[in-house]
Amino acid sequence: MPNPAHAYASCDRITLTGVAAVGFHGALDFEKREGQPFIVDTVLYTDFTQAAATDDLAQTTNYAEVAEIIRTHIVGESLDLIETLAVRIAQNILDECAYVHALEVTVNKPKAPIEVTFGNVAVTVFREREGTQSQGGKGAGARG
Template sequence: MPSRSDLSDTIRLTGLTATGHHGVFDFEKREGQPFRVDAELTLDFRAAGRSDELQDTVSYVEIAELIEAAITGEPFDLIEALADHLAREILRSDARLLAAEITVHKPQAPLPQSFQDVSVTARRTRADLSPRSVGEDARTSEDAEASAGVGAPEGAATTDAEVRAVLALGSNLGDSTATLASAVTSLRSRAGLRVLAASPLARTRPVGGPPDQPDFLNQVIEVATTKSPQELLALTQQVEAEHHRARGAENGEIHWGPRTLDIDIITYGSARVSTPALQIPHPRAAQRGFVLVPWTWMDPQATLGGVFVAELAAQAADSATVELAEEHLNTGVRP
């Protein structure tokens, strides 16, 4: 049987074009120009070949969205940097990817000579993803675990294949304190996921939905995972179901209504995902004090979209109503 390193299954996406503002010169950043990207992704899609199911392979739709976001996003001086960034971000987006080869074309590069194209190619494998390059902040893995008191044994570090993600948990039905503790324990027990840090519980007022529902208990945790964003979503929904969450209006669920348990993926490294089922970073996290405030309790230096979470929390309309849950008031726990 071939090893993972022998596999040669490939997904190719060729000629994705968008306007970006990358370049050394001021006029390039100001005026923009077209960039074209080719992506060749190495993975094992034998399971998809047998099942004919999208969940068993990597979605080229999501890869295309990630590429477009990088082209149109924050500018780089060099297309070498853009290619390197894209190769790493694509690998981070799905743990099933073994390698990514990215070619960035700059057909309107500012050259006085007559030419057809300028391009660079970067090939990266999972071995190129160091722990500090998969969405970590300045803390080491050991620092994060020591501050949380949870996670892997002493001295264990985030592995090359792991990506750090931030999850937000909420509950306002039943014994919410016990539910959140049980959910974190359940997440910690899952293969391919380690809980690195957890905030104190926050008591918050419901935002949207029926006005007469109970207050929520909310918590933010940081995890390290080898699962893809889609696999992580499936896992969190399994944990919700274990705690009697019935999703969908057909099951009587009210939009923004009461929940036995809600788990949202807020970030997944620095990946961007946009599908009908999943958007990362969470599109409303930057306005939700009930997420931002406990997140700052867990990590005062955390950032979201390049902005300190503490700054976003100060601007969120509901932040003033977020309080340390009474469960912590007499235990010495303080944000």
């Protein structure tokens, strides 16, 4: 299956990695009681043309706001699946950040209750703003 993010290869990107907090997500009761660290990485596909021309934060995506959206979801409502967490984070970013055309969100669960030695478990979702065609390129699906 082709990677839909490849359609955005020529887009500008903001990469935010390692947003970490303790959350209470998991299908097992003790995960919901005790909590564990979750680490989220995201790639935001956008267009810097206007922001670069004006040197104006209001013309781009404020990554501090994105980090807060992510943290709010990690520490918020307890969910059974990290897949659900990833989808909700992605949708919230698209809802709040008009300059994001598409994004990838990866939720890492490094302390997952797995009985064998492992380094990490993660899920990644890719989402596009509705009405954005998977053509990528500067200005694809621009709003704002």
